[in-house]
Amino acid sequence: MPKITIDNQTLRVKKGTTVIEACKQLGIEIPTLCYIKELNEIGFCRICSVEVEGQQDLVTACNTEVEKGMVVHTDSQQIRDSRKTSLELLASKHRFDCWTCPKDGICEFYDMLKEHDVVFEDFEGGEGRYNDFIPGTGISQDQTKCILCKRCVAVCNDVVTARVLKFIDEDGLNPVVSPTPELSFDETACIFCGECVNTCPTGALQDTLQRNDVQALLEDDEKEVVLQLEPTVYRALEEELGCKEDLEFSEIKRRIHHALHICGFEEVTNASAFTDVYIKKQSQELLERLNSEDKKMLLTSIDPAAVRYTELFQESYVDAISTLKSPHMISGALIKQHYAKTHLNKSPKDIAVVSVMPTPASKHEIAREEHQQKHKDVDAVLNVRELATIIKVKGLALDSLKLRDLDIKLAELNNVHLTFQRSGTNLEEVLKETASTLGVEMPELKYKLLVGKGHKYSEGKLKEAKLKLKDHKLRVAIAIGGSAIKELFKRIESGVYYDFVEYQASNSGCSIIDDSAEELDIPSHDIIQRRMHLLCSELEETAHDTKYLDVLYKEFLNDKNESILYTSYSPKEYTKE
Amino acid sequence: MTDKSQNINELFEKWILDSEIKLNEESLIKNLLSYLEGQHPEICGKCTPCRDGVIKLETLLKRYQDKTATLKTLDDIEKLTYNLRSSRCSVGLDIGKNMEVVLENHYHILYDPVKEY
Numbered sequence: 001m002p003k004i005t006i007d008n009q010t011l012r013v014k015k016g017t018t019v020i021e022a023c024k025q026l027g028i029e030i031p032t033l034c035y036i037k038e039l040n041e042i043g044f045c046r047i048c049s050v051e052v053e054g055q056q057d058l059v060t061a062c063n064t065e066v067e068k069g070m071v072v073h074t075d076s077q078q079i080r081d082s083r084k085t086s087l088e089l090l091a092s093k094h095r096f097d098c099w100t101c102p103k104d105g106i107c108e109f110y111d112m113l114k115e116h117d118v119v120f121e122d123f124e125g126g127e128g129r130y131n132d133f134i135p136g137t138g139i140s141q142d143q144t145k146c147i148l149c150k151r152c153v154a155v156c157n158d159v160v161t162a163r164v165l166k167f168i169d170e171d172g173l174n175p176v177v178s179p180t181p182e183l184s185f186d187e188t189a190c191i192f193c194g195e196c197v198n199t200c201p202t203g204a205l206q207d208t209l210q211r212n213d214v215q216a217l218l219e220d221d222e223k224e225v226v227l228q229l230e231p232t233v234y235r236a237l238e239e240e241l242g243c244k245e246d247l248e249f250s251e252i253k254r255r256i257h258h259a260l261h262i263c264g265f266e267e268v269t270n271a272s273a274f275t276d277v278y279i280k281k282q283s284q285e286l287l288e289r290l291n292s293e294d295k296k297m298l299l300t301s302i303d304p305a306a307v308r309y310t311e312l313f314q315e316s317y318v319d320a321i322s323t324l325k326s327p328h329m330i331s332g333a334l335i336k337q338h339y340a341k342t343h344l345n346k347s348p349k350d351i352a353v354v355s356v357m358p359t360p361a362s363k364h365e366i367a368r369e370e371h372q373q374k375h376k377d378v379d380a381v382l383n384v385r386e387l388a389t390i391i392k393v394k395g396l397a398l399d400s401l402k403l404r405d406l407d408i409k410l411a412e413l414n415n416v417h418l419t420f421q422r423s424g425t426n427l428e429e430v431l432k433e434t435a436s437t438l439g440v441e442m443p444e445l446k447y448k449l450l451v452g453k454g455h456k457y458s459e460g461k462l463k464e465a466k467l468k469l470k471d472h473k474l475r476v477a478i479a480i481g482g483s484a485i486k487e488l489f490k491r492i493e494s495g496v497y498y499d500f501v502e503y504q505a506s507n508s509g510c511s512i513i514d515d516s517a518e519e520l521d522i523p524s525h526d527i528i529q530r531r532m533h534l535l536c537s538e539l540e541e542t543a544h545d546t547k548y549l550d551v552l553y554k555e556f557l558n559d560k561n562e563s564i565l566y567t568s569y570s571p572k573e574y575t576k577e
Numbered sequence: 578m579t580d581k582s583q584n585i586n587e588l589f590e591k592w593i594l595d596s597e598i599k600l601n602e603e604s605l606i607k608n609l610l611s612y613l614e615g616q617h618p619e620i621c622g623k624c625t626p627c628r629d630g631v632i633k634l635e636t637l638l639k640r641y642q643d644k645t646a647t648l649k650t651l652d653d654i655e656k657l658t659y660n661l662r663s664s665r666c667s668v669g670l671d672i673g674k675n676m677e678v679v680l681e682n683h684y685h686i687l688y689d690p691v692k693e694y
Contacts, residue, residue: 046625049663057670058663078659082626085660089629122653148622173632175622 088123095128095144103203136185138192138364160482218264305361305505332377460484627669
C-alpha cells in the first residue's frame with residue numbers, strides 16, 4: 001500500500017489506484033468530463049490535470065496510478081488556469097443555443113463552464129465543430145455540441161456492446177464521434193437503449209423529440225388526445241416542474257392532471273393499466289410453449305431495445321420473443337379499439353394516444369414498420385422533460401394550480417393493477433399468473449447471480465432461478481444491460497436451456513433488479529440519476545379495480561379481436577461499415 | 578515523423594530557439610506559423626490542449642500578421658502554451674516546450690507591437 005500526499009494530507013491507498021480515486025478517498029472531487037471509472041480512463045479532456053512534484057508536466061488524475069511517495073497538488077492557480085483554458089478550447093467548438101437544447105439544465109459541460117468562470121469573450125467561436133445532425137427515430141446526434149469526450153463510444157462498446165458509435169480520427173485535427181458516416185441511427189445497429197444519451201455530458205446525443213408532433217395533435221380539434229403515464233412519472237414531473245410544496249402523492253397527481261387538462265389532453269390514463277392483459281396473455285404464451293412438444297424458450301417483449309438487440313444480433317432467437325406487443329402499445333391498441341368506443345363514444349381515428357416512457361427505444365418502437373397499420377396504436381412517445389415543457393410553455397406552475405374536482409373522465413383505468421411497478425419484475429408476475437392458472441402455489445424464487453457480483457456498470461446483471469410449477473420444471477433468467485444479454489445468449493448457445501427470460505438492454509433505466517439502480521456508479525448528470533431513481537421508486541398505491549378489465553375480457557378480447565395485442569418480429573439488417 | 582515536419586523541426590531549432598538569432602516580428606510569426614502547421618500531421622486529435630490549442634495558437638499568431646493583436650492576444654498565447662503541458666503525448670508536450678522557449682527568448686518581439694502605456 002503506497003503512501004502518498006495529496007494537498008498536504010497523507011494517506012495509504014491500494015497499489016494500482018488512480019490519483020482521482022485516491023483523491024475521492026480524501027473527499028476531493030477532481031472535475032472531469034471524459035472519465036468513467038474503469039471504462040473510459042483515457043485522459044482526453046485534460047480537465048482532471050494535477051501537479052505531481054518532480055514532474056515537469058501536468059498529469060491527468062484519471063489515468064495516472066499512484067506511486068510510492070507521490071506528492072500531488074490538485075488545486076493551484078496554474079491548474080485552475082489550465083482547466084479553464086481546456087474548457088475554453090472545448091467551448092470554442094460547441095454551439096451555445098442552450099435554451100433549445102434537450103439537455104438544458106442537466107448539462108455537465110455547462111455546469112463546469114459555470115464553476116470555472118469561463119467567460120464567453122475569452123474563448124470566442126462557440127460555433128460547433130461540425131454542423132451535421134444525425135437523425136434517428138429514437139436517438140439523434142447534434143454534432144455542433146459534441147466535445148469529443150468519447151464517453152458514449154465507451155458505453156456503446158463496452159456496456160451496450162452494440163458498437164455503433166465510433167471515434168473517427170483519420171484527420172487528427174478534426175476527429176468526429178458518430179455512427180458510420182452517412183448513416184442514420186436506424187440504419188446502424190443502434191438499439192436505442194439510451195445509455196449514450198444519459199452519459200453524454202452535453203446535448204450532443206439526445207432523445208429524438210416528438211413534442212412538436214404532440215403539440216400538433218393537441219391543437220387538432222378533431223382529435224381527442226389520451227395521455228398514458230406511468231405512476232412514477234408524476235414524481236419525476238413534480239421534480240422537473242420545481243414544485244416547492246411538500247405535497248401528498250394524490251395531490252400532486254390531481255394538480256398534474258389539472259395542468260395536463262389545461263394543456264389539451266382530454267384523458268389521462270395509467271400506462272400500466274393494461275399490464276394485467278399483458279401478464280395474462282404472456283402467461284398463456286408461456287404455458288403453450290411449455291406444453292408444446294418442441295419446447296421453445298420465451299423472451300419477454302417488454303423492452304423494445306432488448307427486442308431490437310435480438311433482431312439485430314441474435315437472429316436465430318427472434319422466434320423466441322413473445323409475439324405480444326409491449327405493454328404501452330397494448331394499452332394504446334385497447335384504448336383506441338375498445339375503450340374509445342365504450343367510454344368515449346369515439347372511433348379510433350378520432351383518438352390519438354401519447355405515451356410518456358423512460359426509454360428512447362419506445363420512440364423507435366412506434367416507428368417500426370410492423371406498427372404502421374391504419375390506426376397506429378400509439379401516436380407519439382414523449383419523455384418526462386418533453387411533457388414538462390408542454391406544461392411549462394402554458395405557464396402552469398404546480399404550486400399555484402387550484403385543486404378542484406376535475407371534470408375530465410379519469411376513468412377506472414387509473415386504479416387498475418399497480419403491482420407491476422411495485423414488484424418491478426414482469427417475469428415474477430407472469431410466473432405467478434401461470435401458477436394460478438395451473439392451480440398451484442407460486443414458490444419463492446431463489447435467484448443465483450451469474451453476472452454482476454462486482455456491481456460494475458459495464459457488466460450489467462444476469463441472474464437465474466429454477467422452479468417447479470405442477471409438472472413443469474422451469475429455469476428462468478433475468479438479464480439487464482447489453483453485456484449481460486450477450487452473456488445470456490452465450491450461455492444459451494453453450495447448451496443452457498431457459499424456459500422464460502426477461503431482459504432489458506439499458507442498465508441505467510428503470511431497473512428490474514431492485515438494488516442495481518442505487519448501487520451502480522452510473523456516469524451521468526446528478527439530475528438524470530435522481531430522475532432515474534424516481535422513475536424506479538416504489539409507490540404506495542395498491543388500489544385494484546378490475547371492473548373495466550372484466551368487461552374487456554368478457555366482451556372484447558375474443559379470438560377475433562385478440563390479434564390487436566400481437567405483432568411480429570423478424571431479423572433486421574444493419575449496415576456494418 | 579514526416580520529412581516536412583522533420584525539416585521544420587530542424588529549422589525551428591536553428592532559427593527560433595536560438596536567442597542569439599535576431600528576428601523581426603514578421604519572420605518570427607512566419608516561422609512559428611510554419612512550424613505549427615508542420616506539426617498538424619503529428620496531432621492525433623485525442624486531447625484538447627493539442628488538438629484545439631494548436632489551431633487556436635495559429636489563429637492568435639495570425640492576428641499579429643493582420644495587425645489586430647492586442648495584449649490579450651499575447652496573454653492568451655501564454656495561457657495556451659502553458660496548457661500544452663497537460664497534453665497527452667509528446668507531440669503536444671514538445672510543441673508546448675518549444676513555444677515556451679520562443680516566449681522566453683523572443684518575448685519582446687511579440688510584446689512590442691501590443692504594448693500599452
